[in-house]
Amino acid sequence: MNRQRGKRAIVARLSVFALGWAAAFGAAAQSWPTKPVKVVVNFPPGGAADQIARAVTGPLQEVLGQPVVVENKGGAGGNIGGEAVARSAPDGYTLLMSSGGMVSINPFIYPKMSFDPAKDLDPVAAAAKVKVFLVTRPGKLPTDVQSFIAYLKANPGKVTYGTPGNGSSPHLAAEMFQSQAGVSVVHVPYRGAAPALVDLLAGQIDFAFDPGIAMQHVQAGKLNMLAVGSLTRSPLFPDVPTLDEVGLKGFDADTVFGFYAPSGTPKEIINRLNGEINKIIGTPAFRERVVAIGGDPAPMTPEQFRKRAEDDARRFGAIIRERKIVGD
Template identity: 40%
Template sequence: MPLATRRTVLSAAAALTASAARAQERYPSRPVQIIVPWAPGGSTDILARTLAEPLRLSLGQPVLVENRSGASGNIGSLAVARAAPDGHTLLFGSMSTHAMNEALLKEMPFHGANDFSPIALLAYVLNTVVIHPSVPANTMAEFVAYCRANPGKVAYASAGAGSTNHICAAMLARMAGIEMVHVPYRGGAPAVLDTVSGQTQMLVSAGTQTLEHVRAGRLRLLAVTEGRRSTLLPDVPTVAETIPGYEMAVWYGAMGPRGMALDLVTRLNGEINRALALPAVRDRMSAIGVEVANMSAAEFAAVLRDDAQKWPGVIRDIGITPADA
C-alpha cells in the first residue's frame, strides 16, 4: 500500500475511533426510558421508580418509567428487544419472563437470554411459604408430615396456572412427595385473600403479599424459598433445610436490547449498582421484602443463562404445560 494511502486509511480509522468515543462520552444524549412489563404498583415498578431519581442525577438526563403490561410480561419485554441497542431503552424484567415463559407459553416472540444484553441483577424478592393457622404445623417438616398423613386435604392457592407461586408449590409437592390440590385464581390478591380466609390452606408468594398477614397472625410463615436464608428474615429457615435441593430465587434484572456495546453495559452496571447501594434505596426495598443485589454484568448474564436453561425442564418435570398456562 502506498505511504500516502496508508496514512489516509489510518487517519480515517483514528477519526472514526475518536468519533465513537465522543458519542459514547455523550451518553445519554436524550431521556432514558425504563420499561416495566407489569402493571403499576408491583415491586418491579416500585424498584424502577425508586431508582429513576438517582439514575437521573448520575446520568444527567431524565429517566422515565413506562409500564407496558400484558402477555405475561412479553409485551414490554418485546418492545425493548426491538429497540436500538444504544442504552436509551432499558427493561426492568424478571426471572419469570426471561427464564420461564418459554415453557409456559405456546409461542414466544423473543428468546429470554439470547435477545437481550444483561446489565445488572437488581434484586431478589423474598419468597415465602405460608399456611392458614388452622393447619396444625409450625415448621416445614411438620407441614410435610401433615400433608403425607392427609393426602389431598391441603389446597394451595396461586395467581393462576403457570404462575411463579404455582410452580413453587407444585415443585415443593413433587420434591417432598406430598399430594395437594391446586386452586388457581386470576391474580395474586385473591389467592392471598382466600388463604387468609381459610378457603385455601397454603400459598407460596412474595413477602410483599404475605408478611403483613403474618405479622397480624392471619397467616403462619414456615420458610423462604431461596437457597440461603434472607438477610431480611435471618431467623426463618429455607425450604431446602427440610427438602434438600429445593430452591426458587425470584430475581429482577436490568437489560437492554441485544448488541449493546460492552463499555456502555459496564457503565450502566456501575451506575445502577451505585444507586442500589444508596441507604434510602436499600431501606425502601427492604420495607417491601426486596433484597437489592450487586453483580457485574457478566455475573448477571451467567444467572440469566443458567435459569433460562434450568426452569423449562423443571416446569415440564412437574407437569405444567403451555396448555395449562
C-alpha cells in the same frame, strides 16, 4: 475489469458508511442521555419487580440528569413487556426491569415466543436476589411446615395457591414443593404477585409462595409464614426455617431481578448503567427497601448477570420438564 472496479467502489462506499455510522453511534453513546429514559416493568404495579425498579430509578435519574420513567406492561409471564423492549431501538432510552424468570424460565414454557430473551436482550445490571416465602392465611391451615405437608397429603386437590402466573418463579417454587413433598394442590394463576396477595388476604386462596411483598402482612399477623424457599434464612424472620432445613433438601427457588436493554445497545451505555446501578444498590437506602420485601442486593457485571441467567435456566428447566409446565 470494470466490473471488478465497480465492486471495489461499492465495498469502499459501504466501508465508509459503516465507519461513519459507527463513529456517529459512538458519539451518541458518549453524549447519552440527552432525553428521558423509559424503564418498562413487565409486571403490574406493586409487585417485587415494580418495587425494585422504583427503588433504582429515582436515584438513577439524579445521576443521569434526565427523567427515568417507569412504565408497567404486564402479561404473559413478563413476555409482553419483554418483547416491547426487545423490539425497541438499541439506543439506551428503553430498558427493561424483569424477574429472571422471563429470561431463564419462559423459553421453556412458551414454545412460540415472538422473541428470544437470550439473544434479543442484553443484560445490563442485576439488582436484587428475591426469595420466596411460604405464606398461608390464618385459621384454616397448620402453622408449621411438617403439619402443613401432612394436611395437604390428607386433603389432595382441596387446597389452593396463587401465583403471579404460569411459569413465574413463585409458580415453579410451588411445583418444586409439590414434587419434593409429594402433595397435590390447586394452582390459581394471576396477572402479578399483587393481585394474588389481595386474594390471599381475602381468603379466596389458601397459600402462596410470596416474592416478598407480603412481609408487612406477616408482621401484622394477617398471614402466617411457614418457611423460606431459599437455602438461607431471611434476616427479617431469623426464626423461620428454610424448606431445606425442614427436610426438602436443596430447595432453592431464588431468582435475580435486574435490568436489560435491547440487543445491540452500545457497550459504553451498558457499562455506564451497570456502574451507576451497582452504586445505587450498594446504598443503605436501597438495601433497606429490598430487605423489606425479603430480598438481597445483588451487584453483578453484565457478564456475571448473563451467567446467572444461564445457571437458573438449567435449574428451573429440570422442574419444568418434570412437571410438564406450560405457559398461559
